[in-house]
Amino acid sequence: MNFKVTLSLFLAISLVNCDPQLDIPNVQTTDESKEKNGIKVLVLPNSYTNDKFDDQPKSDSNNNRFDSDRSQRYGPPYSSNENDEYPQNIRDNERLRYGDPNSNRDNFKFPQNDFNERSQQSYPVNNNNNNNEQRYGNVEPRYRYENNQRNGYNVNEQYDDRYGNNFNSNYGFVNNQNYNYNNNYNDYQNLYDIENEKRIRLETEKLRQLLIEIDKKHSSECTLNVAAQWNFETNVNEATQLEALTAQQRYSDFMRYIFDQTKSIDQNYIFDEKLYRQLKLLKSAGPAALPADQLDRYNRIINDMLTIYNGATICAYEQPFQCSLRLQPHLRDIMVKSRDWDELTWVWTEWRRKAGKPMRDLFEQLVDLTNDAAKYNNFSNAADYFSSQFDSPNFRYEMENVWQEILPLYELIHAYVRRKLREFYGPDKINRNAPLPAHILGNMYAQTWNILDLTIPYPGRTYLDVTPTMRAQGYNPLIMFQIAEEFFVSMNMSAMPPEFWAHSILEEPVDRPILCQPSAWDFCNGIDYRIKMCTDVTHKDFITVHHELAHIQYFLNYRNNPKIFRDGSNPGFHDAIGDAITLSLTPKHLQGLGLIQKSVDDTAHDINFLFTLAMDKVVFLPYALALEQWRYDIYTKKIRKEQFNCHWWLLREQYGGIKPPVLRSEFDFDPGAKYHIPANVPYMK
Numbered sequence: 001m002n003f004k005v006t007l008s009l010f011l012a013i014s015l016v017n018c019d020p021q022l023d024i025p026n027v028q029t030t031d032e033s034k035e036k037n038g039i040k041v042l043v044l045p046n047s048y049t050n051d052k053f054d055d056q057p058k059s060d061s062n063n064n065r066f067d068s069d070r071s072q073r074y075g076p077p078y079s080s081n082e083n084d085e086y087p088q089n090i091r092d093n094e095r096l097r098y099g100d101p102n103s104n105r106d107n108f109k110f111p112q113n114d115f116n117e118r119s120q121q122s123y124p125v126n127n128n129n130n131n132n133e134q135r136y137g138n139v140e141p142r143y144r145y146e147n148n149q150r151n152g153y154n155v156n157e158q159y160d161d162r163y164g165n166n167f168n169s170n171y172g173f174v175n176n177q178n179y180n181y182n183n184n185y186n187d188y189q190n191l192y193d194i195e196n197e198k199r200i201r202l203e204t205e206k207l208r209q210l211l212i213e214i215d216k217k218h219s220s221e222c223t224l225n226v227a228a229q230w231n232f233e234t235n236v237n238e239a240t241q242l243e244a245l246t247a248q249q250r251y252s253d254f255m256r257y258i259f260d261q262t263k264s265i266d267q268n269y270i271f272d273e274k275l276y277r278q279l280k281l282l283k284s285a286g287p288a289a290l291p292a293d294q295l296d297r298y299n300r301i302i303n304d305m306l307t308i309y310n311g312a313t314i315c316a317y318e319q320p321f322q323c324s325l326r327l328q329p330h331l332r333d334i335m336v337k338s339r340d341w342d343e344l345t346w347v348w349t350e351w352r353r354k355a356g357k358p359m360r361d362l363f364e365q366l367v368d369l370t371n372d373a374a375k376y377n378n379f380s381n382a383a384d385y386f387s388s389q390f391d392s393p394n395f396r397y398e399m400e401n402v403w404q405e406i407l408p409l410y411e412l413i414h415a416y417v418r419r420k421l422r423e424f425y426g427p428d429k430i431n432r433n434a435p436l437p438a439h440i441l442g443n444m445y446a447q448t449w450n451i452l453d454l455t456i457p458y459p460g461r462t463y464l465d466v467t468p469t470m471r472a473q474g475y476n477p478l479i480m481f482q483i484a485e486e487f488f489v490s491m492n493m494s495a496m497p498p499e500f501w502a503h504s505i506l507e508e509p510v511d512r513p514i515l516c517q518p519s520a521w522d523f524c525n526g527i528d529y530r531i532k533m534c535t536d537v538t539h540k541d542f543i544t545v546h547h548e549l550a551h552i553q554y555f556l557n558y559r560n561n562p563k564i565f566r567d568g569s570n571p572g573f574h575d576a577i578g579d580a581i582t583l584s585l586t587p588k589h590l591q592g593l594g595l596i597q598k599s600v601d602d603t604a605h606d607i608n609f610l611f612t613l614a615m616d617k618v619v620f621l622p623y624a625l626a627l628e629q630w631r632y633d634i635y636t637k638k639i640r641k642e643q644f645n646c647h648w649w650l651l652r653e654q655y656g657g658i659k660p661p662v663l664r665s666e667f668d669f670d671p672g673a674k675y676h677i678p679a680n681v682p683y684m685k
């Protein structure tokens, strides 16, 4: 059957038959109780936002459930494919069978029933080989499989010439076992292998055509969906929300269809590494691979947990009648500003009692479902799932190693801050040898430390905030974007395309409500790239502008790849680019822009600047590491329910030297008080 016919049939059927699996945030209504029951999770492709460390989405002020960045919107980015982590033995066996004349030679076929039929038809794209080459031929080496997880598949130059004319090394039919085996065979066998290899080339070509077809459809489906989400986020009303919901459902159905179409193609017989990876990614269904009833439970549990988290309010310290303090903005502000030990203890403890503790049982159920989803994606557990995205079989070990490299710096910072806090709170509160109490570091989770007032090494030598100068010099949002663009162009990167300037929303519109969370958008058509940001003329937003533009730079640079490759090469990559770029917005750079007049070229200013960065970036690492290692330990069943909270504090102390301000027990569930746990989104990126 024709691919497109199948597709539209499928879409038509699924729109009627499928239970909606999609969860969409409610537009704010005045009826609050109704709203709390209607909490939904929106999955939104191709929109990158800046606030990956935000405690909670900014748009929460509207009570809309928008996550703070793309992979959060996607939900757990489960990767696809078979047990890829330690595949060596299986793969090699299969490879031997393929080369062995006594084994089943018909092994090599794509089990897809209608695959041959479909791929034999000619597709328009076919006619232009150059075009294909352009789209598929220029994939950067980063798409290669470089480590031992796929040893047998690497294009290994040393073998290339031995294949002589029978092989086009482009196809990547290179495998040393295969080769060695063949080498020992007689002429007949060589002839047979040549035949077989011809067949493989033919099948590979068919697969290539299928993927080209999928790619075109994938891009256009993506464009439709992204456009609908854009219309909603930049013009929030019932009509645009409904359209966004419909578009999202359609896109999910499409991706599910692709999953069903590709899941049974046996990747063991694909030797072209680009095709292999495309297929691997297409086969990634995440939780959607769960059977309908389990998927429904999965979504409901997450929604229930988010209801607890988002609905949590506490009473103000010693003001039992003022009881509607939310994390944002109230508790966040108290954590940043208050230096009252007892008030901070109260807020810290109460937030965990209200936001974390009640979801303990739900979380336990969610762990099992998440592991089930992993198994449906052919992973042994969800920890393997999550970490597979990083294309490393030793991801946990590598994280640990990187942390060991940073640890000496962290220990210095930790010791310095402890001394400063001891001076401020007194030796009875801060022991010179003990871990730091989590509640006095200026953040609800101690994930960044906002206590510069107590700790800045050279008080008075900071030019950290150039907001007043920006305003005095007449900066506006457009100018901020133009200056940031120049910054990229000065490094030989792209200027923004005209469509960017024509369609982006750089300021909050006055005539309609929008979701202000800054985000960068790829409309999946190679032309349309936008930013949506309610830019204020502030130093902070100036940095964010650079961060968002870095996403667009990345979009522009991978725009000629197949759709499935148009994403960060791993979950950390997109934001890492923006973060790396913004590290360059040094006092010196600001001076170059004329935003700092006085000389800042001395050690005091340097140290202050670096210290400020460290209090944001370096101290965040042990938090993120502990959180994800904690979850991994639970997914792998190393830690059971009776140790959930204890293990959390063990890891917080082990990595960060942080302890709770008051005694905790297994009646508590402190990790749950952090958004990423109830939302079940990965944190390692």
Ligand SMILES: *[C@@H]1O[C@H](CO)[C@@H](O)[C@H](O)[C@H]1NC(C)=O
Pocket (backbone or CB within 6 Å): 080, 081, 082, 263, 264, 283, 376, 377, 378
């Ligand atoms: C998982 O493995 C089974 C058995 O090998 C296979 O039938 C199924 O298609 C695989 N699923 C995916 C998503 O790769």
Ligand SMILES: *[C@@H]1O[C@H](CO)[C@@H](O)[C@H](O)[C@H]1NC(C)=O
Pocket (backbone or CB within 6 Å): 235, 237, 239, 240, 512
């Ligand atoms: C906002 O959405 C409404 C409903 O679809 C539409 O009538 C209106 O023109 C939109 N406004 C803008 C500025 O796009």
Ligand SMILES: *[C@@H]1O[C@H](CO)[C@@H](O)[C@H](O)[C@H]1NC(C)=O
Pocket (backbone or CB within 6 Å): 492
């Ligand atoms: C600037 O980028 C172009 C390609 O975008 C490249 O050809 C050129 O060599 C680069 N120039 C420098 C100075 O790096």
